[in-house]
Amino acid sequence: MKFFIYFSELLDYKVYDSKGMYLGQIHDLSMHITEEIFPRTIGVVVRRGFLFKEYVNVPIEVVEPYYEGKIKLKIKTADLKFVKKQIRCDFSLSRDILDQQVVDTDGHKVVRVNDVHLLIVENILYLAHVDVGTKGIIRRLGWTNVVRGVVEFFIPNTNYFKQEKLISWKNTHPIHIGPKKNLLQTDIARQKLARIPVAELADIMEELDIFEKLALFKTFSVEMQRVVFADMSIQEKEELIDQLDDREASSLLENIPSDEATDLLHSISRDKSTNLMRLMHSQSSKKLHKLLGFEQNTAGGLMTTEYLSLPQNALVKDALDKIKENADQSKFPGNINSIYLVDEQSRLVGTTILRRFINSDPQSSLSSTCLNSNVSVKTEDTIEEIALLIEKYKFISIPVVDENNILQGVITTDDVMEELISLAWKKYKDQL
Amino acid sequence: MFKNILNKIKSSKIFRNLFFFFAVMGPGVITANVDNDAGGIATYSLAGAHFGYSLVWSILPITIALIIVQEMCARMAVATGKGLADLIRENYGVKVTFYLMVVLFFVNLSNVMAEFAGIAISLEIFNVSRWFSVPISAFLVWILIVKGNYKSVEKIFLFACLFYVAYIISGFLAKPDWNNVIHQSVSPTIDWNVAYLVMLVGLVGTTIAPWMQFYLQSSVVEKGVTAEEYKNTKLDVIEGGIIAPLVAFFIVLSCAATLFNSGIKIESAADAALALKPLAGKYASWLFAYGLFNASIFAASVLPLSTSYSICEGMGWDTGIDKRFNEAPHFFWLYTIMIVIGASVILIPNFPLLKVMYFSQVGNGVLLPVILIYMARLINNKEIMGDFVNSRRMNIITWITVWLVIILTLAMVFFTLTQG
Numbered sequence: 104m105k106f107f108i109y110f111s112e113l114l115d116y117k118v119y120d121s122k123g124m125y126l127g128q129i130h131d132l133s134m135h136i137t138e139e140i141f142p143r144t145i146g147v148v149v150r151r152g153f154l155f156k157e158y159v160n161v162p163i164e165v166v167e168p169y170y171e172g173k174i175k176l177k178i179k180t181a182d183l184k185f186v187k188k189q190i191r192c193d194f195s196l197s198r199d200i201l202d203q204q205v206v207d208t209d210g211h212k213v214v215r216v217n218d219v220h221l222l223i224v225e226n227i228l229y230l231a232h233v234d235v236g237t238k239g240i241i242r243r244l245g246w247t248n249v250v251r252g253v254v255e256f257f258i259p260n261t262n263y264f265k266q267e268k269l270i271s272w273k274n275t276h277p278i279h280i281g282p283k284k285n286l287l288q289t290d291i292a293r294q295k296l297a298r299i300p301v302a303e304l305a306d307i308m309e310e311l312d313i314f315e316k317l318a319l320f321k322t323f324s325v326e327m328q329r330v331v332f333a334d335m336s337i338q339e340k341e342e343l344i345d346q347l348d349d350r351e352a353s354s355l356l357e358n359i360p361s362d363e364a365t366d367l368l369h370s371i372s373r374d375k376s377t378n379l380m381r382l383m384h385s386q387s388s389k390k391l392h393k394l395l396g397f398e399q400n401t402a403g404g405l406m407t408t409e410y411l412s413l414p415q416n417a418l419v420k421d422a423l424d425k426i427k428e429n430a431d432q433s434k435f436p437g438n439i440n441s442i443y444l445v446d447e448q449s450r451l452v453g454t455t456i457l458r459r460f461i462n463s464d465p466q467s468s469l470s471s472t473c474l475n476s477n478v479s480v481k482t483e484d485t486i487e488e489i490a491l492l493i494e495k496y497k498f499i500s501i502p503v504v505d506e507n508n509i510l511q512g513v514i515t516t517d518d519v520m521e522e523l524i525s526l527a528w529k530k531y532k533d534q535l
Numbered sequence: 536m537f538k539n540i541l542n543k544i545k546s547s548k549i550f551r552n553l554f555f556f557f558a559v560m561g562p563g564v565i566t567a568n569v570d571n572d573a574g575g576i577a578t579y580s581l582a583g584a585h586f587g588y589s590l591v592w593s594i595l596p597i598t599i600a601l602i603i604v605q606e607m608c609a610r611m612a613v614a615t616g617k618g619l620a621d622l623i624r625e626n627y628g629v630k631v632t633f634y635l636m637v638v639l640f641f642v643n644l645s646n647v648m649a650e651f652a653g654i655a656i657s658l659e660i661f662n663v664s665r666w667f668s669v670p671i672s673a674f675l676v677w678i679l680i681v682k683g684n685y686k687s688v689e690k691i692f693l694f695a696c697l698f699y700v701a702y703i704i705s706g707f708l709a710k711p712d713w714n715n716v717i718h719q720s721v722s723p724t725i726d727w728n729v730a731y732l733v734m735l736v737g738l739v740g741t742t743i744a745p746w747m748q749f750y751l752q753s754s755v756v757e758k759g760v761t762a763e764e765y766k767n768t769k770l771d772v773i774e775g776g777i778i779a780p781l782v783a784f785f786i787v788l789s790c791a792a793t794l795f796n797s798g799i800k801i802e803s804a805a806d807a808a809l810a811l812k813p814l815a816g817k818y819a820s821w822l823f824a825y826g827l828f829n830a831s832i833f834a835a836s837v838l839p840l841s842t843s844y845s846i847c848e849g850m851g852w853d854t855g856i857d858k859r860f861n862e863a864p865h866f867f868w869l870y871t872i873m874i875v876i877g878a879s880v881i882l883i884p885n886f887p888l889l890k891v892m893y894f895s896q897v898g899n900g901v902l903l904p905v906i907l908i909y910m911a912r913l914i915n916n917k918e919i920m921g922d923f924v925n926s927r928r929m930n931i932i933t934w935i936t937v938w939l940v941i942i943l944t945l946a947m948v949f950f951t952l953t954q955g
């Protein structure tokens with residue numbers, strides 16, 4: 104009695120009914136989607152006919168134990184009703200696993216399944232491994248003996264046939280399952296994926312097509328979504344926002360820094376961005392609306408509205424509290440090193456940084472720790488001007504004000520750098 | 536003053552149309568230009584030189600078929616985000632994919648041989664020995680991909696394709712008998728002899744080649760075209776589908792006007808160059824050699840790349856020019872082998888290149904119908920295509936096209952086998 108069997112071997116099996124009459128061939132196995140680690144078979148899909156194929160899904164309970172090369176049913180042919188169309192089940196091996204791409208959560212990459220390795224326990228088949236090796240392909244092609252003969256002829260005592268490239272189902276995440284490509288959104292799936300480092304996840308995403316990317320992305324937790332999204336290329340981000348439904352896209356945009364959200368809203372179609380803004384909380388949409396009004400390459404377009412500000416009479420203690428409150432990056436994506444002091448009309452009075460007040464007396468006035476130069480840029484200033492200022496004063500971020508000196512937002516060096524690099528790259532490419 | 540004129544030009548309708556024309560230029564136009572490779576130029580030249588105007592009528596139906604087939608690929612790319620080999624693997628299994636890929640490999644390998652033959656022949660016109668030109672070109676092509684700067688060179692190739700304009704001008708300068716051309720185009724007379732039919736299906740075969748479907752679909756996927764942007768891609772595909780046969784039309788026309796009318800049968804590259812004489816005079820052979828060289832090396836860079844991509848995609852092996860050799864060994868080995876074999880056979884004295892070309896035509900012929908049938912079935916699968924599934928009307932046109940191409944290519948295979 105074998106413990107393991109390859110799905111490709113089962114596919115050739117002939118099926119006979121209880122009276123020994125030939126019924127057809129195994130076409131597929133339908134599986135149970137459970138919270139268990141190894142899904143179990145719930146039915147055998149039998150196919151008959153050559154030009155006009157018919158199918159029937161036989162429940163596993165009426166299938167006798169497996170014999171070499173054939174299986175027998177406990178019921179008669181007359182009890183089964185064949186249909187013309189392929190049977191729709193939630194999860195089946197031929198359609199959803201074999202020849203499809205899956206994520207190897209242990210090896211951190213996307214692989215294509217060449218064969219499926221099934222475990223037999225008390226007449227029930229469990230999905231144990233997926234085969235991603237060349238031997239799987241050779242087996243599917245039916246050339247195992249030929250290849251073995253050739254290889255052993257040239258290299259006797261080879262251990263080539265003892266090596267298998269199997270990945271445990273425990274370490275596998277299927278990307279789409281079911282007729283409508285709906286996904287396996289279980290806790291198990293999340294746990295499997297959570298083991299992959301974020302940088303690797305972004306690499307994995309790169310290898311998938313947009314729809315698989317979408318399915319995988321939806322399985323992530325909100326926090327994971329935010330981090331993985333930050334690591335994607337602009338093109339990928341645009342594609343993803345485009346494919347997510349409006350509600351999901353808008354909540355994602357609310358969770359990322361507002362300057363990045365603005366850039367994305369700029370690049371997608373006007374209809375879509377209006378829809379997304381409508382779905383956001385009024386506060387975030389107001390903020391983004393304002394940012395969208397600025398030219399992309401000016402201070403207004405580059406700035407983010409996530410910054411820390413305090414009234415001009417605040418104490419050092421207030422500043423420390425403010426920083427502690429906002430230390431969680433998932434809630435406040437902005438920079439917490441700089442604090443801006445403003446008067447009652449929100450006009451910028453001064454800038455201070457953590458290093459200058461962290462050792463000061465908590466009860467002393469914050470304004471006394473301000474930088475000597477009150478440098479800021481205007482919303483319409485260009486990127487070149489901002490870059491010069493940042494270089495001159497060695498700032499990590501620089502405040503942006505309007506014509507009345509009212510604080511509008513801040514620009515961080517990395518945003519400026521990103522923009523400059525892409526400008527430089529464009530120039531370089533034009534020269535080519 | 537100058538600015539005024541500039542503004543006027545900018546706001547003119549022609550400029551805007553022209554600008555739009557170039558703006559949507561993308562994978563469709565590139566694929567179409569690669570399509571006019573060494574084999575293409577040879578076939579079109581022969582068609583014009585040996586059969587005069589009697590084949591020009593076929594260009595119009597070929598154009599329509601090309602556009603329909605290519606549009607299907609682009610649409611599948613947008614709807615699924617997957618390459619054609621991927622789709623065939625996922626829906627029809629590894630067996631079908633494997634054998635298709637084996638045939639694709641050998642067919643494209645013989646195409647690559649043809650490209651290197653084109654390189655050798657064109658540079659011999661400039662008195663460069665093939666023992667020098669072929670190894671160096673092969674190495675350049677190889678390093679281009681391994682070093683990963685193909686994309687920047689692609690534009691140079693594309694620009695160099697403007698050479699084809701020479702055929703258009705030459706076609707006019709040769710003063711073809713336009714009445715006859717128009718008459719032949721609208722009321723075609725088909726000669727029911729074998730040579731004529733072989734040439735006819737040869738035209739179809741070189742214009743609608745199997746590799747193009749894989750290449751175009753992967754390029755559109757790589758470009759990341761979204762559903763809303765699809766209409767631009769469609770225009771791009773139509774643009775490409777018109778450019779390639781238009782060039783073919785003028786090659787046939789100028790060859791017919793110069794060579795056929797003076798009764799010259801093409802026997803060497805120098806004969807084929809005569810078609811450019813009305814434009815370039817005694818420099819015709821240089822111009823021809825330059826064009827043939829560009830076309831050959833363009834295709835010699837694209838074909839091995841596209842073939843290795845498709846095969847690795849279908850078999851589930853790692854791909855990508857941004858990877859290192861040992862990260863994607865299958866990919867780089869396939870790529871290297873195609874270039875090495877493709878280039879070295881050209882250096883073998885008395886290598887039966889014509890036999891190989893015959894084989895490649897037959898291979899194309901066997902492969903294309905199979906791929907077209909899979910394409911037509913995939914594009915009708917609502918589960919895969921979603922809203923992009925073929926409409927009823929498109930379906931009728933698609934299946935008519937598919938069957939016409941199938942009948943023609945099967946006829947070609949039959950003729951090539953019984954003749955060769």
